[in-house]
Amino acid sequence: MDYNFIPLSFGELFSPTTAAYALATIGLAVHFGFTGLLNFGQAGFMAIGGYAFAITSVKWQWPLYGSVLATIVAATIFALILGIPTLRLRADYLSIVTIAAAEIIRLSVKTPEFSSITGGSEGINGAGATFNATNPLPEGSFGFGVLTYTSEQWWLRIVGWTVVGIALLLVFLLIRSPWGRVIRGIREDEDAVRSLGKNVYSYKMQALVLGGVFGGLAGAMFILPRSLQPDNYGTQLTFFLYTILLLGGAATVFGPVIGSIIFWVTLSLSDGLLSLGVNAQVIPITAIQQGPIRFVIVGVALMILVIFRPQGISGKKKDAQFSV
Amino acid sequence: MSNRTPPAELVAGPAVPGVAKINPILIADKVSRHFGGLMAVEVDHLEIPRGAITALIGPNGAGKTTFFNLLTGFDKPNTGTWKFGGKNLAHMPAFRVSRLGMVRTFQLTKALGRLTVLENMLLGAKEQGGENLFVALIRPFWRKREDAITERAMALLTKFKLDTKSEDYAASLSGGQRKLLEMARALMSEPEMVMLDEPMAGVNPALTQSLLHHILDLKAEGMTVLFVEHDMHMVNEIADWVIVMAEGRIVAEGPPGVVMNDPAVIDAYLGAHHDTDLGTLTGQMEIAEGMESALVKHEIEDEIEAGQETGIDVDPSTEHPEPGARTTESKGDDK
Structure with missing residues (x-):
């Protein structure tokens, strides 16, 4: 029997996908965890970021810094478009508008009319080329056992986690600052904060843009090691991000990273364990059912978590004691 | 209380609705707000005296809180202008109003x-x-x-x-402590005018005393206070000036002692029993005792027996005269 899946699962600990999900979830933590904005369209922000990066780098041959800038600008514009009409209204409107907007993005990029730019349902290949060109590491493979990666894979891991680290530092500094106090106040009661002379609308917009830019950069990071596929940005991506957020703790700085690691390691481990069971015919399911079953396990784990530890793994118990 | 500002230092004329104040901090003109066909607020002219404690009273639905929301920018008026310290506040967002020095609290406490x-x-x-x-x-x-x-x-x-x-x-925090926190928080910005929406609602008597002193302290520190309140004892205790609203309009204003004896105000709001303390309302105890009397017990037993004998529920038409007779009796005892 092949037990390689165990070390491979732990490879998920620092895989670039884990980093991308962590970054997108940090954005969601800024939205939902700290400001109380119910954004159900983080997948849309990731899509916008991914497409801005891929189109500028592959189709228009922009240099890396130009593509990164385009990603940030595109996510900011998307946040403004979503925020201007909805942030003056009740919280529910934002969730409806964001979930719809994310779907509009996904379906629009797939239409044949745009396929000369967006690649239609095929997506775009090779968005990582400009990034890989910046790799200063020597050629070859490094590591041990199954956790051996090429120099390109290492470079992506280093840069990806550095970006996550910078995002964490930014959020950490902001949340303990007076700015963070205002947005946490908005989460509790925006009228009270308004009565204290704070421009609530502006703060909500700032939070939406900040979290959206993290989402956009995560979308770009996500496609560096793979091709851009429009169907990766469905609503289930947003719900994975919410799962990660609640796993780690919604109103915590490091929760998204912990949540993302647990999410991916668990998915990978359960996949390995299930395939062992299926191959040995201990578990009465087919290999095709094995994939979806993992998500059922994640769902059950999330339910147990929300019931018994609503503050998440790294959250303070006190935070969850008071209902909002 | 002794540090009450005499009316002569506040008003520049007879105490009628809309009377000009000697030193107004807030002047409102033709402020109206309607919800569909309902005229919630329709204030022709109102001046709030500076450095005094003004109470805004009126029955439920008189438009007090709506008027509060309009003045502080939490709601938009259909018509009207108002000036705070000479600056026009109409259509200004709530956070700017607050920054100018007019800070409010809420009827339902909003502690974060x-x-x-x-x-x-x-x-x-x-x-x-x-x-x-x-x-x-x-x-x-x-x-x-x-x-x-x-x-x-x-x-x-x-x-x-x-x-x-x-x-x-x-x-x-407890409910009362949250009220205190909300008031303290409003003071952090060193406001010129504090607007308190029912500061005493749901606060126990001991805390009421300390809240009263805090409000008087605000005045002592030179702030203007406008508050909405239903507790007439409290209004009588600390207010320098009372404004009465009913059906969206200002129906009377004046010093508390005068306004509370104004027949129009009594009609609109206070009712005939405004000077009796509701906590010791007479009559209730006697009725309750009356329920336990031997006579009532006997009647109830008779009813149950009658019900058992006929095998059906007691006919309401035969039941009604009896409680009626009982009430008359216990009322008779009161007199």
Whole structure:
């Protein structure tokens, strides 16, 4: 029997996908965890970021810094478009508008009319080329056992986690600052904060843009090691991000990273364990059912978590004691 | 109380609705707000005297809170203008109104639950540069101001006897403590005028006393207070001037002693029993005792027997005269 899946699962600990999900979830933590904005369209922000990066780098041959800038600008514009009409209204409107907007993005990029730019349902290949060109590491493979990666894979891991680290530092500094106090106040009661002379609308917009830019950069990071596929940005991506957020703790700085690691390691481990069971015919399911079953396990784990530890793994118990 | 401002120092004419004040801080003209066909607020002219405690009273649905919301920018009027210290406030967003020095509290207390008591206080402070997204990243830029407002916050919390709770979540405070916190928080910005929407609602008598003193202190420190209140004893106790609203209009204004004896006000709001303390309303005890009397017991037993004999439920038509007779009897006892 092949037990390689165990070390491979732990490879998920620092895989670039884990980093991308962590970054997108940090954005969601800024939205939902700290400001109380119910954004159900983080997948849309990731899509916008991914497409801005891929189109500028592959189709228009922009240099890396130009593509990164385009990603940030595109996510900011998307946040403004979503925020201007909805942030003056009740919280529910934002969730409806964001979930719809994310779907509009996904379906629009797939239409044949745009396929000369967006690649239609095929997506775009090779968005990582400009990034890989910046790799200063020597050629070859490094590591041990199954956790051996090429120099390109290492470079992506280093840069990806550095970006996550910078995002964490930014959020950490902001949340303990007076700015963070205002947005946490908005989460509790925006009228009270308004009565204290704070421009609530502006703060909500700032939070939406900040979290959206993290989402956009995560979308770009996500496609560096793979091709851009429009169907990766469905609503289930947003719900994975919410799962990660609640796993780690919604109103915590490091929760998204912990949540993302647990999410991916668990998915990978359960996949390995299930395939062992299926191959040995201990578990009465087919290999095709094995994939979806993992998500059922994640769902059950999330339910147990929300019931018994609503503050998440790294959250303070006190935070969850008071209902909002 | 002795430090009440005499009416002669407040008004420049006879106490009629809309009378001009000697030194008004807030002047409202033709302010109206309707919801569909309902005229919620229709105030022709109103002046609030500076440096005094003004009470806004009126029956439920008179438009007091709506008027409050309009003045503080939480609701938009259909018509009207109002000036606060000479600045036109109409159509100004709520946060700007607050920055100008007119800070309000809410009828349903809005303590920010998952922030600590101290954080709640600090949020009330003005001119904290660290509330800017970019300045926030560099602590030395806002640290000095943070220390200054923390000191002020702790001084206020000590005054409101909440200093020992400064690190607790506001959600762990009792209802009365939240009222105190909300008032203390409003004072963090050093406002010129404090608007309190039912500051005494749901507060126990002991805390009421301390809240009363805090409100009087606001005046002593030179602030103007406008408050909505249903508790007439409290209005009588601390208000320098009383404005009465009914059906969206100002129906009377004047010093508390005069207004509360105005027949129009009594009709509109206070009712005939306005000077009796509702806590010791007579009659209830006697009725309750009457229920236990041997006569009533006997009647009930008879009813049950009658029901059992016929095998059906007691006919309401035969039941009704009896309680009626009982009430007449116990009322007779009262007299």
